[in-house]
Amino acid sequence: KEWTQLWLGYKNVSNDNKTVSCEVVGFNKDSQVIKSALCELKSGLKGILSDEVVDNAGSYDIALTIKKVDAIAKEGFKLESDTSSVSILASDDNGALYGAFELLRQLSCGKKLSEVNVEKTPSNPLRMMNHWDNMDGSIERGYSGQSFFFENKEIVVDERTRDYARFMASVGINGVVINNVNVKDAATYLITDRYFDKVKELSEVFADYGIKTYLSLNFAAPIELGGLEVCDPLDEKVIGWWKEKAKEVFGKLPHLGGFLVKADSEGRPGPFTYGRTQADGANMLGDVVAPYGGIIIWRCFVYNCTQDWRDYKTDRARAGYDYFKDFDGAYHDNVILQIKNGPMDFQIREPISPLIGGLTKTNQMLEVQIAQEYTGHQIDLCYLMPMFKEVLGFKTYCQKENDTVADVVSGRAFGNKLAGMAAVINTGNDKNWTGNYLAAANLYGFGRLSFDTELSSEEIAREWIRLTFALEKVDEDKLTDMLLRSREIYEKYTSPLGIGWMVTPHDHYGPSVDGYEYSRWGTYHRADHLGIGVDRSDKGTGYAQQYYKENAEKYNDPEKCPEELLLFFHHIPYTWKLKTGKTLIQHIYDSHFEGEAEAEQLFETWKSLEGKVPSEVFENVSHRFELQIYNAKEWRDQVNSYFYRKSGISDQKGRKIY
Numbered sequence: 001k002e003w004t005q006l007w008l009g010y011k012n013v014s015n016d017n018k019t020v021s022c023e024v025v026g027f028n029k030d031s032q033v034i035k036s037a038l039c040e041l042k043s044g045l046k047g048i049l050s051d052e053v054v055d056n057a058g059s060y061d062i063a064l065t066i067k068k069v070d071a072i073a074k075e076g077f078k079l080e081s082d083t084s085s086v087s088i089l090a091s092d093d094n095g096a097l098y099g100a101f102e103l104l105r106q107l108s109c110g111k112k113l114s115e116v117n118v119e120k121t122p123s124n125p126l127r128m129m130n131h132w133d134n135m136d137g138s139i140e141r142g143y144s145g146q147s148f149f150f151e152n153k154e155i156v157v158d159e160r161t162r163d164y165a166r167f168m169a170s171v172g173i174n175g176v177v178i179n180n181v182n183v184k185d186a187a188t189y190l191i192t193d194r195y196f197d198k199v200k201e202l203s204e205v206f207a208d209y210g211i212k213t214y215l216s217l218n219f220a221a222p223i224e225l226g227g228l229e230v231c232d233p234l235d236e237k238v239i240g241w242w243k244e245k246a247k248e249v250f251g252k253l254p255h256l257g258g259f260l261v262k263a264d265s266e267g268r269p270g271p272f273t274y275g276r277t278q279a280d281g282a283n284m285l286g287d288v289v290a291p292y293g294g295i296i297i298w299r300c301f302v303y304n305c306t307q308d309w310r311d312y313k314t315d316r317a318r319a320g321y322d323y324f325k326d327f328d329g330a331y332h333d334n335v336i337l338q339i340k341n342g343p344m345d346f347q348i349r350e351p352i353s354p355l356i357g358g359l360t361k362t363n364q365m366l367e368v369q370i371a372q373e374y375t376g377h378q379i380d381l382c383y384l385m386p387m388f389k390e391v392l393g394f395k396t397y398c399q400k401e402n403d404t405v406a407d408v409v410s411g412r413a414f415g416n417k418l419a420g421m422a423a424v425i426n427t428g429n430d431k432n433w434t435g436n437y438l439a440a441a442n443l444y445g446f447g448r449l450s451f452d453t454e455l456s457s458e459e460i461a462r463e464w465i466r467l468t469f470a471l472e473k474v475d476e477d478k479l480t481d482m483l484l485r486s487r488e489i490y491e492k493y494t495s496p497l498g499i500g501w502m503v504t505p506h507d508h509y510g511p512s513v514d515g516y517e518y519s520r521w522g523t524y525h526r527a528d529h530l531g532i533g534v535d536r537s538d539k540g541t542g543y544a545q546q547y548y549k550e551n552a553e554k555y556n557d558p559e560k561c562p563e564e565l566l567l568f569f570h571h572i573p574y575t576w577k578l579k580t581g582k583t584l585i586q587h588i589y590d591s592h593f594e595g596e597a598e599a600e601q602l603f604e605t606w607k608s609l610e611g612k613v614p615s616e617v618f619e620n621v622s623h624r625f626e627l628q629i630y631n632a633k634e635w636r637d638q639v640n641s642y643f644y645r646k647s648g649i650s651d652q653k654g655r656k657i658y
């Protein structure tokens, strides 16, 4: 095969050389998902124990049973074992499949067959990947090659599709949106005869692994496909057109879960054109797919992208809340609002979107990005689980308890059945799927975290390392440490204290301090000769007031504001004293020198793993570290020079600033 097996390349860990038999009890043996579970167990156990799994005839040491037990929670599983038997108990097919993968994972991580006892229920009902794949094969914000779903406007279904589905199921993903949210050109036709057969074929491969297929929808489809003059969601003809369309699409695609919609955002069509609200648009579509059990996932990434940079009051950070909060409770039951983790756009540091938990009567799910658009393009090492853990653990204060982001987006807080987590994915058709071999930790990690939000960043990192490499403990420790430090390091050498941006416009790799300063995107740092930062307090744009009182008060006051977000919320003089006793300007200098130096240390540590990871992996990652160090130097020097020139204040340590 021309691609790697990521974390499913089972290695013989031969902890006990047992022969295993396999039996299914209570489940429909013709179920494709159960067949997949069996198939995975057979090939996985063969890899791990280097012994064939036998059907229950013949002689064997351990009897493995996949058994239906109705008391187990939806998509959950229980593994029980003793010296002569192992059982995977679940109440549904997906639970059985996840149980099978859990067993293989535990064995690969060093457990013995007789030691596997665990019970898990997924934290989130929806655990999704969003592909930004275009039908010409390109990927918007893709850093690991071309699409493996689309090529020259055709859909590709092959062995790689199956492996992809296996990887996703192995970490608990149960929904995949196959096409870019910016639905243009050929992609608009995905809901027509032109593509039904192939979408169906693809969705069947996914369904074998318990994954539902979703499509991103063009809100203007009634115009572009239906020849109507408008796509007004309250127009009878438009509604009629969508009704017919939904009937046709769900008739042709039995495994379709529903649609994802980006409307009224960055030039995409939407209800605003007709003076309608986001709720009008989302509910209309919700109603037309409801008879088929379909859902509408409506993105909240709506803001004015043609704003005047001279205008200090219009604040892009406010937009999501301003557009969606007032309609809390108005969204229909099969509509979910998908909210980016921060109010801006996947920066290395942002506050948590106040819309999450700001809404209390609406289905909502969290959107994060593992494609490293703003976090190093899968060149720079940036393991994102620490960031996602912070997001999930954030206390919104939306109620007395059960109020964290994890509580809200899982549906636990307010009893929503439709809830969950989605990631903009980081895959492409590169041999190793993610460009940088180490970026696969984010792919693996997001899936694991969406299934079990209690896992720690470190547990996930260690699992991924054990499943991927065969390292001694000391080396596993080193690589774990590299992953765990990488986000902080990236943050240090890029834009300081939550201000974000300062990147090369459009491409978003490498520094350009003023690149977005005088443009239309609402992405400003407002640096002058005295200080830097955006005043989002009640005296500024008022964004801080969108949070519940406890957070609002903290963010509103520069003395109480968490320092990593200081410049996001306040315009701060360069001479401001931080808690460390350093001035702001000195902090900027120090953190940039440190960040670059630490990037070099990462590379040094990596070099010590030469010969311990496959040479191909070593070369691939080494090359990327060379680029990362170059990038870190550019960031360090441009940011430091910029602020030295603006402020005229020298570095106390007398280092070279250009």
Ligand code: BDP
Residues within 6 Å of the ligand: 140, 141, 181, 182, 262, 266, 301, 345, 346, 373
């Ligand atoms: C931004 C990307 C842009 C996406 C947009 C989105 O730069 O390419 O279309 O997000 O989320 O991060 O829709």
